[in-house]
Amino acid sequence: MTSAAIRSQFLEFFRSKQHLIVPSAPIVVKNDPTLMFTNAGMNQFKDYFLGNKIAPNPRIADTQKCLRVSGKHNDLEEVGVDHYHHTMFEMLGNWSFGDYFKKEAIEWSWELLTKVFQIPVDRLYVTVFEGDAKEGLPKDEEAAAEWKKWIAEDRILLGNKKDNFWEMGDTGPCGPCTEIHVDTRPDEERQKVDGRTLVNADHPEVIEIWNNVFIQFNRLKDGSLQPLPAKHVDTGMGFERLVRVLQNKNSNYDTDVFTGLIEKIESISGQGYGKTDNKSDVAFRVIADHIRAISFTIADGQLPSNTGAGYVIRRILRRAVRYYYSYLNYQQPLLFQLVPALAAQFENVFPELHQQQQFVTKVIREEEEAFLRTLEKGLKRIEDIIGQAKGSIAGKDAFELYDTYGFPFDLTRLIAAERELTIDEEAFNKEMQQQKERSRAATATDTEDWVVVNEDASNSQFVGYDSLEAKAKVLRYRK
Ligand code: ATP
Ligand code: MG
Ligand code: MG
Ligand code: MG
Secondary structure (H helix, E strand, O other): OOHHHHHHHHHHHHHHOOOEEOOOOOOEOOOOOOOOEOOOHHHHHHHHHHOOOOOOOOEEEEEEEEEOEEOOEEOHHHEOOEOOOOOEEEEEEEEEEOOOOHHHHHHHHHHHHHHHOOOOHHHEEEEEEOOEHHHOEOOOHHHHHHHHOOOOHHHEEEEOHHHHEEEOOOOEEEEEEEEEEEEOOOHHHHHHOOOOOOOOOOOOOEEEEEEEEEEEEEEOOOOOEEEEEEEEEEEEEEHHHHHHHHOOOOOHHHOOOOHHHHHHHHHHHOOOOOOOOHHHHHHHHHHHHHHHHHHHHHHOOOOOOOOHHHHHHHHHHHHHHHHHHHHOOOOOOOHHHHHHHHHHHOOOOOHHHHHOHHHHHHHHHHHHHHHHHHHHHHHHHHHHHHHHOOOEEOHHHHHHHHHHHOOOHHHHHHHHHHOOOEEOHHHHHHHHHHHHHHOHHHHHOOOOOOOOOOOOHHHOOOOOOOHHHHHHHHHHHHO
């Protein structure tokens, strides 16, 4: 089954259960001081849970573009090293706003996975919340009872507050969740450890695919929990992981979500994926992953820049450039060449990329060209620095790499880690602070037409607008 068919089946299934299918919200969040990027399907529905707005339908389903590279959910370091965490991914979701609850949510999850998608029952595990006496949180007996109707008891595992209880913040809506994990190992291997309970923390091929959150309490300021008058369901399933399971692959990158991009990178770079060393394979995966994050955020109006959300995109882009430069032995702009394939792949799902293909391509190409101009010198300089470092890179050296060669701090940290070195982050931040004070006058002119939130102090150096940023301002004002 193709990934496109899998996505459609998910949506059709919930349409047949009276869900309204809505479009993905933009991946870039504006006007929310608590969030830079959409990191879960529920973000766009927050006001329905808080009771500030009424949902257009009590049941909704969609596929949401998500990005997990900052804040509470930051999976960047995992990407490409493991085979199932991405920066940008699609989260399939179904919601009940004061309508159905645990019984239907669990029954339908099971029906979809085992009847429609026909995942063998003996590959599935579920987790339910075990309760937390110290916090006054009860065990989720109801979810456990619902699961017992469908799955053998020894496949229902108890999970702690960290994994199985969801809270929006210190106060507000919250509740237990139940997760579904799939054991994707070959039969022979699974039989060897039969009887042992596995969840994704134990094995990289036993992966979490779906989380069902049951929002049933309101946490008050004094810490107490009140039952909510209207209870809600909020679910999220990793699309690329589901596709991997249904296409019987060991890696998300071996599914048709990614193979087109990987082949394109092969033909551009002249290197083969899965043919040489692990380093170049990681590079293939990182590039195939990062181009999606970069392209979709730009298409949603966030240009790379030196501050806030824009700097997050620039960092991801520079990280990808360094991977092809160092590990695919390709020293010209590469990423921009992948945009047409990506835009075509998603034309019917997220048409905004196709519609702005030329603009997105141009932005990425200019960014790559600019960074490639200083990258080689920067890599030489870091070799000198590494040669002299004793266990740790000094803050002033990391700052020089940042300031003179455009190396984001986390890129320097990545290269340092590859050589088993750490960096003095505190001293780096101090250098940044001093720089900021020196250029305070210039920084004052760096105002946007919306608030740049969660801005990391170390990322807020003002170095002037390039032509694309100037253009972006015009575009943003027009919106
Ligand atoms: P994990 O434990 O694997 O990091 P999570 O518990 O952080 O996942 P949730 O917040 O529960 O994830 O999100 C719902 C679903 O979204 C997950 O069950 C998973 O299938 C998918 N998902 C989460 N993070 C990623 C990611 N970085 N890349 C791809 N899919 C993801
Ligand atoms: Mg996670
Ligand atoms: Mg998890
Ligand atoms: Mg989870």
